[in-house]
Amino acid sequence: MRTLFLLAAGASSLAVAAPVTVFAETAAPAAKAVPASDNPMLAKWTGPFEGVPPWDKMQPSLFPAAFEAAMAEYRAEVHKIRDDESPATFKNVNEAMQLSGQTMTRLFGLWGVQVSNQSNAEVQAIDKEWSPKLAGFFDEFNLDQKLFQRHKAVYDKRASLKLTPEQLRIVERDYEGFVRRGALLTPAQKAQVTQINQDLSGAFSDFSAKVLADEETWIVIDDKADLAGLSDSFVASLKDAADERKLPGKWVVVNTRSSVQPLLNASTNRALREKVWRAFTNRGDNGNANDTNATIVKILKMRSDRAKLLGFKNHAWYRMDDTMAKDPAKAMDLMMRVWGPAVARVHQEVADMQAIADAEAKSGKGAKITIEPWDYRFYAEKVRKAKYDLDEGEIKPYLELNNILQGAFYAAGRNYDLAFKENTGEIPVFDPNVRTFAVTDKRDGSNVGVFYFDGYARAGKRSGAWMTTYRSQQGLGGEQNVLASNNNNFVKGGAGEPTLISLDDATTLFHEFGHAIHYFLQDVYYPALAETPRDFVEYPSQVNENWLLTRDVLDQYAKHYKTGEPMPQALVDKIEKSSTFNQGFETVEYLSSAILDMKIHDRDQPVTDPKAFEKATLAEIGMPKEMVMRHRLPQFNHLFADDGYSAGYYSYLWSETMDADTWAAFTEAGSPWDKATADKFRAILLSTGNETDRAEAYRAFRGRDPDVKALLKKRGFPTE
Structure with a gap:
């Protein structure tokens, strides 16, 4: 096995x-x-x-x-x-x-x-x-x-x-x-x-x-005035969180991304934003019983010792031996090629935000401030509004969770002939809120498997979003179907309120569903050839994100939760025009984490002071002071909750390079729904597991290696 x-x-x-x-x-x-x-x-x-x-x-x-x-x-x-x-x-x-x-x-x-x-x-x-x-x-x-x-x-x-x-x-x-x-x-x-x-x-x-213990802490809001700027549906979810903790008449911000990020986006209370931001970014780094720094030191030492015992230069070389990149330097070269343009864009984004803050102070509408990390998301929304007449609050009413899930099903059906029929209640689930869907092949009606959707945050559930298979397809020993799940941590709407998600959340939904599609389409005989290299795994899921903002999906499934009217074309146009907005922030937030992952593992001697290493390395690569890593080392579950993404967090960018180039193939074909391109993508890359070298398979699909220029163009960065 x-x-x-x-x-x-x-x-x-x-x-x-x-x-x-x-x-x-x-x-x-x-x-x-x-x-x-x-x-x-x-x-x-x-x-x-x-x-x-x-x-x-x-x-x-x-x-x-x-x-x-x-x-x-x-x-x-x-x-x-x-x-x-x-x-x-x-x-x-x-x-x-x-x-x-x-x-x-x-x-x-x-x-x-x-x-x-x-x-x-x-x-x-x-x-x-x-x-x-x-x-x-x-x-x-x-x-x-x-x-x-x-x-x-x-x-x-x-x-x-x-x-x-x-x-x-x-x-x-x-x-x-x-x-x-x-x-x-x-x-x-x-x-x-x-x-x-x-x-x-x-x-x-x-x-x-330890990280988990810090994520189950919370910040209590006593004064309703401190909720200024937050949407009614989000405020209702904070009230529900307080009620769960037997804090009547109060509101609770749980120390997880799904609760923290919406507040940082919209709260007009700067002191509250800072308090919440500090609690979130300091998870695992508070010098108490849940501090993870000493644990990280032990892990790094053991990884280094093991790699050398096994004949590898270090842990990075050991982990990358069975990947597409193979060489840590090759992964680092790609990351640094994107890092420079991304940092330059952050400086531009900060200048735009500072200009708005200065204008507000001059007009008396706000205090004189210098943009800090807890201001970035809040003022970015102001810039979005000023530049594109667009803000998150305008988009969110059209992104009702169930509708967006149905949009993901629609895209999978149109591209890959998969059909999803809800059958919740017919089979056991591990939580009453888990929904299940029978998956069939529309071409012949055969059963492909079952899709489990566990969408909401709750106590006892780890943070983040992930895909899991409980049973994978294989031919050996008798053909078996697929049982796959998507697990998200969306904040459920308060009593009587719909669950509205952000554009980022909707993108995450399509991303995780892309993983599920990959497994539903798998058609291999030997299970030993099912699992793909770590730096290929994120590729199918990232490609799937692209269909979210297609006109067909938005027009049919992005419907206002009150009126049922589809998202107006004018709003769709504004979203498309702002598609490269804030890409400096998004890229630097992720890449800083990926670069530190590689640097902490591609070295002769293991790091003995993670906090000092993080600070020095960020300074060395020119991390903008107005930002923080998406995952600081003390809470970096990808790296230290198991070996899975250690010396492999770069794989998102590696995969996105293929993703951008793949989307370019659809563009060149004239439509995101070009069936010939979708069929070719499915036949060569999605259904074949690891039956052939994945770099060779990509070349068979595209006729060449992926072009990083497609990635730079997609993010709005200079290609030269």
Whole structure:
């Protein structure tokens, strides 16, 4: 079972944990363990759609016994493959490994939701205990010499086995994966790697829990006058948040992006903006029990030690060995090519904002100020209004959550022949607000799978937005459909109010849905060739963002929540004219985080003072003082909650380079709905997983490598 097998090298905590407030909640006492034979977490999934997860039976107390049983089953399966005395072949080694571990796959699908969508103190305690155990468990196989020799035997005679190109790719990638994870090390070195992986898993869990604790703090607003500038629907959501915390007559801003960003955009209370901004940017960096800096130091040291043990120069080289970019310098070169124009644009944006602030002070409409980071979003909206006669408050009434979701479905149907029919109530869900949709292929009516939509923020759910598959498509062992989810943290409208989202939120919805589309369209036989390189993963999702602002989607699905009238063409025109607005801010906010990620991991000696490193590196690259990184190091879950995006946060820009060039292909074809281009995109890139080198696949689609000029043009930066 390839996916589980690859978890071994630095197997992450599966949690990115759910909010825990500083007003501490008491964990419920653990229930009595259920025998493995009766444990619903281990049962095969039943019901419609080829079986669905038993979310209605999920309980934290069920998982420890389930882990034990699933590990025993998987160990027996792998040992049977390892100890087979017949000659090693592709079928009895590589293929057999892909067919193993089905129980563990299902269990991890459930546990991933438990820690990310339904967490609490009991879940965090289980995660802290079991993440190191699971890391050590998978290292048993990654570092098992006899199992490696079985793979090596197939690898050594691969030229004479008459393998298909896909089979040959699997044999070579399996062998290289073993080597990358330490198969050629001495026994003593293997023991070191195993210990590091276990210790890393514990540190990841610790980091997640600490950030989570800070994200469940909140700021109380006592005076209604302090709500000036905020929309009625957002104020209603703040009141609901206060009521949930038993603070009647007050309003609460929870310390998460979905609550903080709308306030920074619109609040006219500068002192409140600063207070909220400081609380948000200082998550994990308050010198208290939830401070993550010491945890980061431990993680960096262990990553450095592991990379050197495995024969790599450093962690960046280790993580990028199986990516499109390969070389950290290549990724850094792309980032720095965009960084200069982005910083220059920020200076222009700040000058525009300062001019407005100065004019307000001169006219007596405002105090004399210098633009600070907590002012950026607020004054950017003023500039948008002045330059384009456009502000977020004008757009938001047309972006009702359900309508925008339907718009995403529409685009997927028109481009890729996918149809979505809601069936909420027919199958179990893990929260009453989760909606489910049957996905079919419009060409023949066949079932593609089920789409789960978990749209709202709540206690127990980690912040941000992400896509998850509970079951992925494959042909080996019998064709299986896809169970995929999108998980967002939109702030639900108050009682009787619709859920209105910002243009950024709508873009995020289309982005995450692009990931789901990628998996729904997958058509591979071998699951080992399903997972794409990290710097390709974001490409399909970023391409999908482009359809949000097409006239067809806006005209049909961007309807005013009160009147039902579609967004007027004049407003659409203003949005399009302002499409490159604030791109300096958007680019620098992201790139500063990506550059620091690479710099902190592409070095000989690990950083021992993250706070000093962050400050010095930002000064070195010329970070504008009016801005802050999108993810400061102390709260950078992408980097320190697991290994996933470490030395890989650049991948968003790498993918966006392909995205911009792909959108140019549709433009060149004459329409964003050109079916021939969509079919080619689907056939060559979206449905093929990792069956061929992704750079070669892109060249087959576009006839050349991606052109970074398309990215610069899209963001409104100079191309020369």
